Amino acid sequence: MDRRSRLLARLFALCGVLLVPWIGVLVEQLHGQAGKRSFSSSWVGLDILEAACLLTVAALLSRRHRLTSPAAAATAAILCMDTWFDTMSAAPQLPYAESLAMACFIELPLAALLAWTAWRALEWAGPRATAAPASSAGGSTPDPAIAAQEGSPTTLRSTAGRPARRSRR
Numbered sequence: 001m002d003r004r005s006r007l008l009a010r011l012f013a014l015c016g017v018l019l020v021p022w023i024g025v026l027v028e029q030l031h032g033q034a035g036k037r038s039f040s041s042s043w044v045g046l047d048i049l050e051a052a053c054l055l056t057v058a059a060l061l062s063r064r065h066r067l068t069s070p071a072a073a074a075t076a077a078i079l080c081m082d083t084w085f086d087t088m089s090a091a092p093q094l095p096y097a098e099s100l101a102m103a104c105f106i107e108l109p110l111a112a113l114l115a116w117t118a119w120r121a122l123e124w125a126g127p128r129a130t131a132a133p134a135s136s137a138g139g140s141t142p143d144p145a146i147a148a149q150e151g152s153p154t155t156l157r158s159t160a161g162r163p164a165r166r167s168r169r
Helices: 002-031 037-063 070-090 094-125 144-149
Strands: 129-131 154-158 165-168
Touching: 002 037, 037 094, 037 129, 070 094, 070 154
Parallel strands: none
Antiparallel strands: 129 154, 154 165
16 A cells, blocks of 8 residues: 555544544533434434544555445545534534634545545556557457457556556456
């Protein structure tokens, strides 16, 4: 795993772990009402979901698992949703300023980083496209599946954003 992936995995894990004390603060503020159906209790559930998603993305990214991209994209969407509801439901003045500051400096940058991770993970998580070398006779390119069946010794292997390279099959 490259240095950037390790750093991102650690950052996402740290954010997920740091949400646990925050969840404790929210539960304490509810004074034993966390198990009851209420709007305030829903924030605890949403923050638990965010922590679980961040820890899942960290684990998947550290293993370079192919589910990293959809998990990171879903986590980014959940963070954006949380940001929206936090700012729209905050009381005026200081609580609104606090939720806006958290949105601008923590939640939205983290969501953007998760979206970027989801996009970059597509390069190594998706199947690699293979294509047969261009045929000089007639100018037509044979189907890669047919070339593989005919025992073609080399194929062009390409990934998004990287130049094609020759590889032996």
